[in-house]
Amino acid sequence: MEQNGRLPENSSDLKGDAPDATDFANYFCTYAFLFHQKEMLEDHKRTGAYYTAIMQNQAQFKDKVVLDVGAGSGILAIFAAQAGARKVYAVEATDVAKHARKLVQHNRLGSIISVIQGTIETVELPEKVDLIVSEWMGYFLLRESMLDSVLVARDKFLKPGGALYPSHARLYVAPIRSNLTHSRQNEFRNAMEGWASFTDDMQRYYGVRMDCLNDSFRDEQKQYYQQTAAWADVSPNQLAGRPWCFKQYDLLTVTPQEIIDSFKEHFELQIIEAAPIEAFAGFFDVQFKGSPENPASFEVLLSTAPDPQCSTHWGQQVFHLYPPINAQPGDRISGDINISRKKENHRLMQVVFQHCIIPRQQQPQAATPKLQSTERVDFFSIE
């Protein structure tokens, strides 16, 4: 099937299947555009972190076999080849694979990199790999559920002792101030006023009474304006307290089931600045540490935390709170975050916060830390 670890480009042995049509319509389709690839590539905090993680660890890549999962333009595969990999398999499901193939040839890496168009779930490789590189992170880390595919790749193709780049991921939540909370609330109010005059018109013009749908319309708009997380580039000035890390993943050992199942984690947010807490901000970081058997010589961190110098295309996910929480410096917001996948579309998420304020003066004495009066539950989806 192959000689010297090299395979001819376009070898029919190395083709996978296209994504399922519905998943393509919902998800993969946007990634086929160069415009979108450019947007990701020119996020230099992202691309630079991968570049550094790979190029500063050339000892780990030298003469190794590498797999790039969801390769897109093939940039990580090219970095791996630049770092001295013997062979790189770049697996990409969409037609952007064709661009990746061009790029590989143009950069004279065709003898090292094989671009394979197909989903990782359906691809077969002629050998196991030493390293998996992948940029699989979605909003709030888990949106898109692409980590599923990375774990499939790990379990199918990674040699014992092999490493993933990145190797670890962490999820954070932080209390913030946000003017948008107020303006979204106004938009919601306007939408409801618009509905009221609309139903009046329908009755007046056509004799049709539509008020029986008031509650349904309110629910729909509430979900849109109040219960959908919003993308934002949060300024560190908006932070009203330190971020709390509520979840850590070791990507080498986490099971596929663990990331499919919904989970609940505790958080404690110490309030430092006096202000109504208008939202929670959710974000993540990933670490490039190699594996226990093949640790990185140079560890790299890619963080999507609020950063005054340099934001990422992920920004943060902001969960606006209606009404805001009246917390004072020294208070704590204590609660649980519950994360699950949406039933209708496994690439989208449902996030529920169940929390209460623990006032500063009460903390030392409090035997039961939860105050019934401030207990609340906030529901969100990440679309």
Added chain:
Amino acid sequence: MEQNGRLPENSSDLKGDAPDATDFANYFCTYAFLFHQKEMLEDHKRTGAYYTAIMQNQAQFKDKVVLDVGAGSGILAIFAAQAGARKVYAVEATDVAKHARKLVQHNRLGSIISVIQGTIETVELPEKVDLIVSEWMGYFLLRESMLDSVLVARDKFLKPGGALYPSHARLYVAPIRSNLTHSRQNEFRNAMEGWASFTDDMQRYYGVRMDCLNDSFRDEQKQYYQQTAAWADVSPNQLAGRPWCFKQYDLLTVTPQEIIDSFKEHFELQIIEAAPIEAFAGFFDVQFKGSPENPASFEVLLSTAPDPQCSTHWGQQVFHLYPPINAQPGDRISGDINISRKKENHRLMQVVFQHCIIPRQQQPQAATPKLQSTERVDFFSIE
């Protein structure tokens, strides 16, 4: 199965299947929101035209059996019941059917209207119908390809001599001036400049040469900025000549194959105002004339032509021309329009204009009316 032509609500005999999952993701999903239903309903030129067409033709609806295809909120079914229909079947594929059911009950029409959730292709009705009402028109009439379903309904359920509301449809093209042509051209140029500095950065930061993708990126951006029709609410002031009707459909006799097949039609645009022709505007109208056996007493026209008083949510589809056509008053733009469905998604369209200018002074003498020098072809998709 039934008594007195009435069926219990939620009868299991009257259920259809949900849409195919991919078609749902691509198309049906947006229609499930009340917000979107509201947007269509408060287009009073649209809703008012249907109201008038039904209420001014009560003689045609009195004691009749009516089918509403793609009923949405059920408004047309309600109009039909208000006009005296004996029985109305309102078929709707999405969950908005649940709202329609509520609306029907709330307006005390539950004994007349049965809301059936399912696609028309999979629904069975207990009887044939006298009339079909449907608001199936997409941008430039044919986008969404929902007429397919109306013709399925016609061929499955309409009694001989029955009528469709609307009964006829026409497609138009007109030469217009548009500032947007220039600004979209600028955006395209900016996008290409952005790409140039991006590829410079990629080379400088990461040693990756991406210039081999210049042409692909240009093609992609060209398609986006120059070859995709844009929604616009065109002012009649922008018209540089009279609209030309290039296609007429009698919905009672048109075959399903005729609307599936791509077609080519001739057009002649007489230029009246001196200006570069920066775009073609495409739009449609539908007529409510009943059928030969059951003609409407009062004919109604719903037009989406540029209108200073009252626009519709359809607006017009604008096909920006790069470069604009330098035509003078008295010149004619003569050509063919070719319309087909997109291969990847049958609900989207491909429109090709093949045309040339016939200068005024040349028209009387011209034996062969086409001037080779001005012949051009412009490609567009309607997304």
